Amino acid sequence: MDYLEISGNKRLSGAIEISGAKNAALPVIAATILSTRPLTLANLPNVVDIQTLLKLLDMLGSQVEHKGTHARIDNGTMRSTRAVYEIVSQMRASILVLGPLLTRFGECEVSLPGGCAIGQRPIDLHLKALEAMGAKIEIKGGYVRAEAPGGLHGAKIIFDKITVGGTENVLMAAAMAHGKTEIINAAREPEIVQLCTMLSVAGVEVEGVGTGTITVYGTGGRTLEWREPIEIIPDRIEAGTYLCAGAITHSELTLERVNIEHIQAMIDKLESMGCRFTIGKGRITIHAPETLRPVNIITAEYPGFPTDMQAQFMAVATLAEGESLIEERLFENRFMHVSELNRLGADIWLKGNTAAVKGVESLYGADVMATDLRASSALVLAALAAEGTTRVRRIYHLDRGYDNLEGKLEKLGAHIIRKRE
Numbered sequence: 001m002d003y004l005e006i007s008g009n010k011r012l013s014g015a016i017e018i019s020g021a022k023n024a025a026l027p028v029i030a031a032t033i034l035s036t037r038p039l040t041l042a043n044l045p046n047v048v049d050i051q052t053l054l055k056l057l058d059m060l061g062s063q064v065e066h067k068g069t070h071a072r073i074d075n076g077t078m079r080s081t082r083a084v085y086e087i088v089s090q091m092r093a094s095i096l097v098l099g100p101l102l103t104r105f106g107e108c109e110v111s112l113p114g115g116c117a118i119g120q121r122p123i124d125l126h127l128k129a130l131e132a133m134g135a136k137i138e139i140k141g142g143y144v145r146a147e148a149p150g151g152l153h154g155a156k157i158i159f160d161k162i163t164v165g166g167t168e169n170v171l172m173a174a175a176m177a178h179g180k181t182e183i184i185n186a187a188r189e190p191e192i193v194q195l196c197t198m199l200s201v202a203g204v205e206v207e208g209v210g211t212g213t214i215t216v217y218g219t220g221g222r223t224l225e226w227r228e229p230i231e232i233i234p235d236r237i238e239a240g241t242y243l244c245a246g247a248i249t250h251s252e253l254t255l256e257r258v259n260i261e262h263i264q265a266m267i268d269k270l271e272s273m274g275c276r277f278t279i280g281k282g283r284i285t286i287h288a289p290e291t292l293r294p295v296n297i298i299t300a301e302y303p304g305f306p307t308d309m310q311a312q313f314m315a316v317a318t319l320a321e322g323e324s325l326i327e328e329r330l331f332e333n334r335f336m337h338v339s340e341l342n343r344l345g346a347d348i349w350l351k352g353n354t355a356a357v358k359g360v361e362s363l364y365g366a367d368v369m370a371t372d373l374r375a376s377s378a379l380v381l382a383a384l385a386a387e388g389t390t391r392v393r394r395i396y397h398l399d400r401g402y403d404n405l406e407g408k409l410e411k412l413g414a415h416i417i418r419k420r421e
């Protein structure tokens with residue numbers, strides 16, 4: 001198994017490019033199921049999760065040509081509607097094929113994703129919404145079996161809780177449903193906006209894009225026609241992670257190909273910690289101070305502070321001067337990085353869903369274990385600032401979502417090597 005060896009306590013400098021957003025690319029790939037026409041996607045990140053979803057499409061009978069940051073997907077030859085456990089268990093986001101398969105083929109079977117390290121992550125809201133649109137759903141043998149022989153119909157969906165994946169599944173299902181679907185309490189993430197834009201460019205009428213109420217007028221069973229290639233938006237979580245790398249190492253570094261609006265919540269928090277920024281068109285330079293101030297964070301849905309950046313900011317807070325409070329509101333168990341950060345010398349106390357992070361003078365390299373994708377990047381950040389050598393194990397989590405992490409950090413001057421046990 002691969003691990004990363006990082007010699008820390010070094011300044012970073014220079015510039016890197018941010019890749020396309022994994023979480024935007026996944027629903028876009030799933031949405032290609034809504035058409036029998038080929039579509040080219042550009043600016044895909046080179047990460048395992050993307051390969052996993054493309055493999056799933058291939059298993060369903062699609063023609064997929066994937067090279068570098070581009071993929072050409074032709075779902076005209078798609079025959080199977082069964083998303084098997086072997087793939088879905090590798091990546092929860094595979095559940096995103098449920099809505100498009102059901103609305104296009106009138107039936108499908110998708111393995112239940114199950115829980116994961118950061119919490120239970122049920123899909124009850126996805127299923128309830130599809131039922132309201134006329135789907136008959138049963139859970140059997142670990143699979144969601146869904147049927148809607150005459151197609152789905154539009155409905156008014158009120159989500160009890162804001163769900164990114166649930167909103168995406170309903171958007172895709174609604175695109176080919178009969179009539180109007182109104183989604184109340186919809187997610188507003190940039191990834192949702194990209195999906196809505198993709199649907200509207202293909203001729204689906206979508207109103208309220210980027211707001212909490214989205215209305216979709218379905219095509220009534222007609223498959224969609226793509227008109228142009230789709231360029232995946234920049235990854236705001238990857239950008240945030242590198243800003244944290246700048247902050248924790250007291251460095252000045254530049255990120256290119258970013259969307260500043262998407263990372264505003266992170267910029268605000270880093271500013272409150274004493275960092276300054278120079279912002280240009282699609283680029284941002286962080287100027288980090290010698291001494292970081294503590295920060296208070298409560299995770300929330302977009303445009304609030306993203307749960308996917310909670311672990312990385314906790315790593316930065318470990319070296320701030322004073323006590324930071326970090327409250328996790330979205331996932332019940334997203335603090336697996338706490339004990340590992342403490343192994344590096346951090347002083348973090350957990351009470352319920354709040355972590356009190358008392359800043360320490362220094363962190364010290366040690367062997368640590370990655371537990372989930374973003375927790376892994378928090379350990380890498382801490383290692384960049386720690387004295388001595390840190391080995392971060394189980395980095396397959398990182399490979400799921402960070403494109404060329406060690407290459408980009410190396411370009412910024414970090415001492416980081418991938419090794420095999």
Ligand code: UD1
Nearest residue numbers: 023093121122123124125126162163164165166308330331
């Ligand atoms: C997506 C992101 C993930 C991010 C999360 C929250 C992708 C591929 N993943 O995950 O990186 O951390 O949004 O921003 O885009 N919930 C239910 N029932 C449901 C669905 C969700 O109770 O049917 C709960 C979840 O357990 C969680 C909350 O709603 O507590 C938000 O989850 P959701 O927005 O659905 O997250 P994902 O789409 O899985």
